[in-house]
Amino acid sequence: xxxxxxxxxxxxxxxxxxxxxxxxxxxxxxxxxxxxxxxxxxxxxxxxxxxxxxxxxxxxxxxxxxxxxxxxxxxxxxxxxxxxxxxxxxxxxxxxxxxxxxxxxxxxxxxxxxxxxxxxxxxxxxxxxxxxxxxxxxxxxxxxxxxxxxxxxxxxxxxxxxxxxxxxxxxxxxxxxxxxxxxxxxxxxxxxxxxxxxxxxxxxxxxxxxxxxxxxxxxxxxxxxxxxxxxxxxxxxxxxxxxxxxxxxxxxxxxxxxxxxxxxxxxxxxxxxxxxxxxxxxxxxxxxxxxxxxxxxxxxxxxxxxxxxxxxxxxxxxxxxxxxxxxxxxxxxxxxxxxxxxxxxxxxxxxxxxxxxxxxxx
Amino acid sequence: xxxxxxxxxxxxxxxxxxxxxxxxxxxxxxxxxxxxxxxxxxxxxxxxxxxxxxxxxxxxxxxxxxxxxxxxxxxxxxxxxxxxxxxxxxxxxxxxxxxxxxxxxxxxxxxxxxxxxxxxxxxxxxxxxxxxxxxxxxxxxxxxxxxxxxxxxxxxxxxxxxxxxxxxxxxxxxxxxxxxxxxxxxxxxxxxxxxxxxxxxxxxxxxxxxxxxxxxxxxxxxxxxxxxxxxxxxxxxxxxxxxxxxxxxxxxxxxxxxxxxxxxxxxxxxxxxxxxxxxxxxxxxxx
Numbered sequence: 001x002x003x004x005x006x007x008x009x010x011x012x013x014x015x016x017x018x019x020x021x022x023x024x025x026x027x028x029x030x031x032x033x034x035x036x037x038x039x040x041x042x043x044x045x046x047x048x049x050x051x052x053x054x055x056x057x058x059x060x061x062x063x064x065x066x067x068x069x070x071x072x073x074x075x076x077x078x079x080x081x082x083x084x085x086x087x088x089x090x091x092x093x094x095x096x097x098x099x100x101x102x103x104x105x106x107x108x109x110x111x112x113x114x115x116x117x118x119x120x121x122x123x124x125x126x127x128x129x130x131x132x133x134x135x136x137x138x139x140x141x142x143x144x145x146x147x148x149x150x151x152x153x154x155x156x157x158x159x160x161x162x163x164x165x166x167x168x169x170x171x172x173x174x175x176x177x178x179x180x181x182x183x184x185x186x187x188x189x190x191x192x193x194x195x196x197x198x199x200x201x202x203x204x205x206x207x208x209x210x211x212x213x214x215x216x217x218x219x220x221x222x223x224x225x226x227x228x229x230x231x232x233x234x235x236x237x238x239x240x241x242x243x244x245x246x247x248x249x250x251x252x253x254x255x256x257x258x259x260x261x262x263x264x265x266x267x268x269x270x271x272x273x274x275x276x277x278x279x280x281x282x283x284x285x286x287x288x289x290x291x292x293x294x295x296x297x298x299x300x301x302x303x304x305x306x307x308x309x310x311x312x313x314x315x316x317x318x319x320x321x322x323x324x325x326x327x328x329x330x331x332x333x334x335x336x337x338x339x340x341x342x343x344x345x346x347x348x349x350x351x352x353x354x355x356x357x358x359x360x361x362x
Numbered sequence: 363x364x365x366x367x368x369x370x371x372x373x374x375x376x377x378x379x380x381x382x383x384x385x386x387x388x389x390x391x392x393x394x395x396x397x398x399x400x401x402x403x404x405x406x407x408x409x410x411x412x413x414x415x416x417x418x419x420x421x422x423x424x425x426x427x428x429x430x431x432x433x434x435x436x437x438x439x440x441x442x443x444x445x446x447x448x449x450x451x452x453x454x455x456x457x458x459x460x461x462x463x464x465x466x467x468x469x470x471x472x473x474x475x476x477x478x479x480x481x482x483x484x485x486x487x488x489x490x491x492x493x494x495x496x497x498x499x500x501x502x503x504x505x506x507x508x509x510x511x512x513x514x515x516x517x518x519x520x521x522x523x524x525x526x527x528x529x530x531x532x533x534x535x536x537x538x539x540x541x542x543x544x545x546x547x548x549x550x551x552x553x554x555x556x557x558x559x560x561x562x563x564x565x566x567x568x569x570x571x572x573x574x575x576x577x578x579x580x581x582x583x584x585x586x587x588x589x590x591x592x593x594x595x596x597x598x599x600x601x602x603x604x605x606x607x608x609x610x611x612x613x614x615x616x617x618x619x620x621x622x623x624x625x626x627x628x629x630x631x632x633x634x635x636x637x638x639x640x641x642x643x644x645x646x647x648x649x
Contacts, residue, residue: 064379067425069466081425081466085377112619127370127617127632130377239646266621269379269614273426280425285614285621293622295612296430296452299585301625301648311624314646319627 001205002197003178013095014039015193022093023056025049034094045096045144046174048153048332052262053101056094057136058108061283062086064131064269068277086279089134093191095142096172099165100155102143103330104262106167108132110324111265131282140187143168144179147215152333154346157222160330163212173208180208222346223353231349232321235314237357247348248309250341255286257335257345263316263328266292287312313348371473371616374408378617381423381468382408386461387443392529393522395450396494397459400436400443403469412472414438416479416501417608417636420471421616422446422458430454431613431631434472435497437504444469447497447529473616474635477502477580477606486514488572490591492563492583493522496529498608498635499582503533503543510542517572521548521563521583525556546570564590567598574599580606585649592639602640609635609649625649 004012013022022037027044034049035041063086072078094101112132143165146153155162165171169188172179180200183189200208238244258264268285272278285292288308294300302308316328329345336344374380388400399422403409414420414434423429430452436445450459461467479502487506489499499518506513518537522528528547538545548559548566559566563583572579579600581591588607595605611623611630618632626645628634642649 069425077462077464079464079466081383083380083383083425083468085375085380087377127378127619129379129617129619131379265619267614267619269429269620271423271426271428278426280423280429282620287621293612295610296455297584297610299610301611307648311648314626315624319624322627 001180001182001200001208002192002194003175003180003200003204004172004197005178006174007177008196009043009045009179010039010041012193012196013037013043015196016093016095016191020091020093022095024095025097034097037095043096045172045179047146047148047150048098048100048334050334050338051260052104052332052334053094053097053141054104054108054262054265056092056139057105057132058112058265058267058284059135061281062088062131063279063281066277066279067273070276087131087134089138091138092135093140093142096144097141097168098146098332099143099162099168099171100146100153100160100330100332101262102141102165102168103155103158103160104332105136105141107263107326107328107330108265109136110326112136114324140191141165141168142170142172142188142191145171145173145212145215147174147211149215149219150333150337152336153219153331154222154333155331156216156219157228157346158327158329158331159225161216162219163215173212175204175207175211180204222350227353231327231353232318234352234355234357235318238352238355239310239314241355241357243351243355244310245306247351248306251288251305251309251343252341253288253290253305253308254340255288256338256340257343258286258288258312259284260334260338262330262332262334287315313345317349371471373470378470379615381421381429381470384444384467384469386463386465386467389461389463392447392531393527396447396529397450398435398445398447398529399458399461399467400445401467401469402443412444414444414472414501415476416505417474417476417498418472419474419616419631419635420444420446420469421473421613422448422454423468423470424454424457424461425466425468427457428454429468429470429614431473431616433498433608433635435500437508438501439504439508447494449494470616474631475633477608477636479505482506482578483512484514484576486573486575486577487516488577488579489516489518489520490563490567490579490581490583490595491518491520492587492591493527494529495581495583495587496520497582499580500530500533502580503537507537507543514576516543517546517570518543519546519548519563519566519570519572521550521559521561521566523550525549525553562590563587564594567591567594571598574601574604578604578606582608585610589649596639602643603638605639606636607639607642609637611635 112129114126146162171182384401390398432446614620623630
């Protein structure tokens with residue numbers, strides 16, 4: 001195992017940023033955000049950024065195809081269209097993301113690069129998303145352990161860990177004035193610059209384990225792993241429960257929880273044209289907006305705020321268990337930290353875990 | 363048809379978000395606000411490989427305007443073109459209604475599941491449609507008529523607001539004339555010269571009272587009509603397993619990825635649009 005001194009980090013970044021776009025957490029006007037790294041940039045490692053890392057594999061907006069109309073000069077009625085895919089797969093390194101963001105990207109694999117795995121839902125054959133897969137294949141993930149989790153973090157309650165990052169290519173953990181580097185994949189190993197690192201001895205590896213253990217103990221478990229098993233069936237049973245109304249009453253329906261969420265993955269598809277050419281793009285959408293499910297006929301299955309809020313919670317903690325055997329939540333705490341109405345997802349989950357379902361439900 | 367076990371959409375270059383270009387070869391006005399568009403896919407190979415099952419849908423797009431989902435309602439035996447009947451309602455459909463012949467559109471499909479016509483063999487079939495809700499039933503009826511000896515009695519109960527709002531008047535006339543299928547037509551309000559039934563579709567279903575024994579009912583129409591038809595059928599003694607419907611939802615990708623068309627854990631675009639009432643009863647009540 002190797003370690004790199006904090007002083008050597010920018011040299012390392014300069015080295016790996018050759019021909020690759022490297023994004024690192026930076027303090028931008030008081031907000032920690034992932035931004036493209038340029039030599040000399042101040043970086044801000046350790047802890048989550050305001051936005052999750054999902055945009056590396058699932059950008060806020062991306063072109064899916066481009067088109068161009070051609071009119072025949074001799075026969076103006078004769079119009080043809082050139083159509084081509086706008087798929088892009090830039091080589092990217094997401095450097096310094098949190099373990100929960102790695103979990104979020106692994107979750108998106110389940111949605112967009114779904115392998116089937118015997119689950120009945122998702123049609124005769126699960127469709128895969130070639131745009132996601134292309135970006136994913138060219139995106140390396142360098143995670144940094146969260147040694148001091150925020151009091152809104154609950155990754156361990158969702159089966160994750162603040163100090164382990166399965167699915168990442170490298171995991172860095174800060175010990176004193178160094179980052180210990182754990183190589184998790186071959187392509188991660190290729191990022192190592194030996195001359196900037198030193199080898200660790202056995203006692204130092206033990207220090208890493210102890211630091212990680214302490215970090216894990218700093219985050220309290222909201223519920224036990226056995227208890228959370230009941231969540232999906234309980235939510236299924238509580239679909240018509242009267243408590244959805246008071247629980248969702250304060251929601252502004254602003255959708256900020258969905259935009260910040262590392263697992264929310266709904267998207268809209270829209271065309272944009274100027275003159276004879278244009279493109280079809282997709283952009284993040286949110287189930288919290290009433291237009292999301294409004295049909296052309298005027299019918300809307302989830303017009304009421306309560307129904308939209310309920311659908312979001314049911315989707316994350318019940319429907320996804322049925323369709324993909326995973327929760328749509330990694331416990332990053334962003335929706336808790338940034339909800340303008342102060343709604344707390346953890347309390348909603350606890351409410352339904354503790355609710356007496358035998359009571360009158362409607 | 364049934365030899366194609368999984369008619370799923372691969373898309374040009376294996377990209378299911380990419381449509382094939384197609385040309386409008388015929389536009390048939392059905393009602394004051396519904397037109398049927400007959401399309402031919404430009405690429406001969408893609409055209410030859412386009413196999414669909416009755417009830418499947420496709421995404422039609424106008425480049426620069428957008429995409430929307432429509433059921434393929436040509437007969438599976440009409441190989442010369444794909445037909446889509448489109449009501450002028452939103453942004454995409456309004457622009458589609460402006461199209462002339464030889465216009466270029468995009469087609470992604472076939473998408474979604476289909477009516478289990480094999481499981482319906484040997485049964486009496488009752489087709490119940492309202493307005494444009496006859497569109498998804500049309501390819502199934504065509505299939506069943508082409509394989510008439512495999513099915514029992516056939517009944518079509520079809521209603522619309524006014525006589526002008528009935529779709530597929532040519533088909534209705536042919537079905538009435540050729541026999542082998544009972545056609546019951548209804549409109550909502552009395553109209554001069556109307557010699558058939560008057561009343562809402564669910565009430566007509568109750569009046570016609572198809573027998574549930576060895577029967578399957580297939581229904582499509584506006585959500586409110588479907589809701590009451592399902593109730594009427596259950597009152598007549600149809601079990602949830604004997605009733606099929608096909609659902610509409612706002613859709614974007616059609617591939618089970620973009621999220622919006624879910625009913626509980628199921629996506630209407632890939633797990634549907636065809637559901638039995640038994641399947642729907644197992645899902646959250648959010649139609």
